[in-house]
Amino acid sequence: MRRTITSFVMCFLLSISFTATAQLNTPQRSQMASIMQRVGTTDITITYSRPSVNNREVWGKLVPFGMNNFGFGTSKAAPWRAGANENTLVTFTHNVNVEGKPVEAGTYGLHINVKDENNATIILSKDTEAWGSYFYDPENDALRADVKLIDIDHTELLTFSFDEVKSTSTTAALKWEKKAIPFTIEVDVLNIVTEDLRAKLTGQNAFISQHWEQAANYLLNNGGDLDEALSWINKGLEGQFFSQKTFNGLVIKANILNKKGDKDGFVSTMDEAVAMANANQINRAGYAMINAENFEKAIEYLNINTKNDPENANWQNSLGAAYKAKGDNKIAIKHFKKSLKLNPTARVKANTEKNLKDLGAL
Numbered sequence: 001m002r003r004t005i006t007s008f009v010m011c012f013l014l015s016i017s018f019t020a021t022a023q024l025n026t027p028q029r030s031q032m033a034s035i036m037q038r039v040g041t042t043d044i045t046i047t048y049s050r051p052s053v054n055n056r057e058v059w060g061k062l063v064p065f066g067m068n069n070f071g072f073g074t075s076k077a078a079p080w081r082a083g084a085n086e087n088t089l090v091t092f093t094h095n096v097n098v099e100g101k102p103v104e105a106g107t108y109g110l111h112i113n114v115k116d117e118n119n120a121t122i123i124l125s126k127d128t129e130a131w132g133s134y135f136y137d138p139e140n141d142a143l144r145a146d147v148k149l150i151d152i153d154h155t156e157l158l159t160f161s162f163d164e165v166k167s168t169s170t171t172a173a174l175k176w177e178k179k180a181i182p183f184t185i186e187v188d189v190l191n192i193v194t195e196d197l198r199a200k201l202t203g204q205n206a207f208i209s210q211h212w213e214q215a216a217n218y219l220l221n222n223g224g225d226l227d228e229a230l231s232w233i234n235k236g237l238e239g240q241f242f243s244q245k246t247f248n249g250l251v252i253k254a255n256i257l258n259k260k261g262d263k264d265g266f267v268s269t270m271d272e273a274v275a276m277a278n279a280n281q282i283n284r285a286g287y288a289m290i291n292a293e294n295f296e297k298a299i300e301y302l303n304i305n306t307k308n309d310p311e312n313a314n315w316q317n318s319l320g321a322a323y324k325a326k327g328d329n330k331i332a333i334k335h336f337k338k339s340l341k342l343n344p345t346a347r348v349k350a351n352t353e354k355n356l357k358d359l360g361a362l
Contacts (some may be wrong), residue, residue: 029051029084031049031050032047032048032049032050032085033047033048033049033050033160034046034047034048035160035161035162037162037165037170037172039165039166039167039168039169039170039185039187039189040167040168040187040189040192040193041093041094041189041192041193041196042092042093042094042096042187042189042192043091043092043093044090044091044092044093044096044162044170044172044185045089045090045091046088046089046090046091046110046160046172047088047089047090047091048082048083048084048088048089048110048158048160049083049084049085049086049088050083050084050157050158050159051083051084051157051158051176052156052157052158053154053155053156053176053177058176058177058179059114059117059149059177059179060116060117063080063114064080064114065114065115065116066113066114066115067079067113070133070134072134073130073131073132073134073135073136074134074135074137075133075134075135075136075137077136078111078133078134078136079111079112079113079114079121079123079133079136080111080112080113080114080133081111081132081133082110082111082112082174083158084132084158085131085132086130086131086132087109087110087125087127087128087129087130087131087132087133088109088110088111089107089108089109089110089128090107090108090110090124091106091107091108092104092105092106092185093105094187094192095188095192096185096186096187097185097186097187098122098124098143098145098183098184098185098186099122099145099146099147099183099184100145100184100186101143101145103124103142103143104142107128108124108125108126108128108142108143109124109125109126109127109128109130109140110122110123110124110125111123111124111125111133111136112174112181114149114181117149117179118148118149119146119147119148119149120146120147120148120149120181121144121145121146121147122143122144122145122146122147122181122183123141123143123144124141124142124143125137125140125141125142126140126141126142127140145183147181147182147183148182149179149180149181150179150180150182151178151179151180152175152178152179152180153178154177154178155175155176155177155178157176158174158175158176159174159175159176160172160173160174160175161173161175163182167189168186168187168188168189168190169184169185169186169187170184170185171183171184171185172184172185189222190222190223190224193218193222194218194219194224194225194228197215197218201215201232206242207242208242209236209237209240209242209243209244209246209249210236210244210246211236212232212233212235212236212237212249213233213236213246213248213249213252215229215232216229216230216232216233216236216252216253216256217229217252219232220252220255220256220259226256226259226260229256230253230256230257230260233249233252233253233256234253236249237249237250237253245276247273247276247277247278247281250269250270250272250273250276251270251273251284251285251288253269254266254267254269254270254273254288255288257269258292266292267294267297270285270288270289270297270301273285274301274304279305279308279309279312279315282301282302282304282305283302283305283314283315283318285301286298286299286301286302286305286318286319286322287318287321289301289322290321290322290325293325295322295325295326296326298322298325298326299319299322299323299326302315302318302319302322303319305318305319306319306335311342312342313339313340313342313343313344313345313348313349313352314339314344314345314348316335316336316338316339316342317335317336317339317344317348317351317352317355319335320332320333320334320335320336320339320352320355321355323335324355324358324359329359332355332359333356333359333361336352336355336356336359336361337356337361339352340352340353340356
């Protein structure tokens, strides 16, 4: 009985010892780092450890070419772990394409098979708990994509970066010593945002008319479904208990109609917007008509401001711009010169002088 109790105490003490050891937190030589880039509404995060070159020969030596048996773990043909210590991880908050290949949202182990000085294969593994690549199993691959190494200036600490960021894509790159391994990540931003908007407009967000305006405006300006955009803006403007007819909402609707080819609907809706607009909004509407090349309407709208406030340099400049766009240069010059006499702001003055120079009148 005494021996049993002693054995139990020893086991208990050992368990405490092992638990305490597991909880120790000491610095690692290759310290951990994380970098995140947002594309649209999708976050891409890479978490890794950063070894130094430290006067070592990296490519083909410290990072051996090909798949290797490192003599540790279970993998007999392991790629490089793309860093040090634990598994390098990459996380996507939405579905993406990596080097043109689809990858579902989630976290993946990031490995690289560096084949030679110029060629490599990016490997994303569903196994995120491994230490390095020593337990790599190709059965867990989520993606393999061939890429090229490129020459760079010396980089002492292994570094991941996002060197090129566009509206729907980014280029991530691992940089170390004098080589970089870039790979592209593409995001279907329009589809992701549209699906998110659809979901949000079925909840509490649907009871605010400005949210319908914002959602419709996104589709309008980003190549979305114009019929859906028109449906959304109509809900924001009228027919629902939360609807509210606003200048901004009407302008969004007018622009949707214009993009759909409904010129009459565009003009009539802009007329409705101008009828409830303040002076700055009327000015915006005038320039919208200039952009739509409906110069008569632009002049009609902008004349409202010059009649209400003829001593405003900005309104005279805007009306001059409408006549210039129409090709009626004589009247344009008259309004531009009047603008200069009315003590315009520096911005309006510079714009007016540029227009007069363009017309050979200054």
